[in-house]
Amino acid sequence: NAGVTQTPKFQVLKTGQSMTLQCAQDMNHNSMYWYRQDPGMGLRLIYYSASEGTTDKGEVPNGYNVSRLNKREFSLRLESAAPSQTSVYFCASSEIPPSGSEKLFFGSGTQLSVL
């Protein structure tokens, strides 16, 4: 019962460094998402993938890239980290049944600090 697995849980970067956040789900979901959560801002959608092979920008895509490697995995890359990218990052996955009453399954989050 792994659900959605995110790695790493914590990361400290220096400005300008790059890194990739990994996300994998074992529920055979088509849709996967990356969100960031900042104090007082709620969750903001960075990128999402409605199905394998497709990715689309969310509300705050600048400074990020994503790869939907296969149906299970959806990675988020910071090419040149900036202090403004200090945040908690959540990966999520879902399936939309005919009724539409799907729910998102979230990973446990990655606390990223950029110095």
Place this chain on the structure above:
Amino acid sequence: AQKITQTQPGMFVQEKEAVTLDCTYDTSDQSYGLFWYKQPSSGEMIFLIYQGSYDEQNATEGRYSLNFQKARKSANLVISASQLGDSAMYFCAMRNYQGAQKLVFGQGTRLTINP
């Protein structure tokens, strides 16, 4: 474009009282879903309740109910008989089922239950 607004940054309620958390949304689509999530201090995201735009009855899940007023574009969460364990951040979210099917969150409301 879709937008979710939660106007209550924080709420304080006495234990055992009922509480209503406000959520208004904006969309031009006719088919959409509304969700509420709970985030306790541990950071995990917990799905609470779902309401489809074509559902005529308000959704209920145990102590949670969703007061859906389509004409006013509001989807308030009602928690009956609040408990200390209800203290958490609460997020309203919406997905359009036409076009880009992004799940977008509001800013959240921090609920504190006092003994």
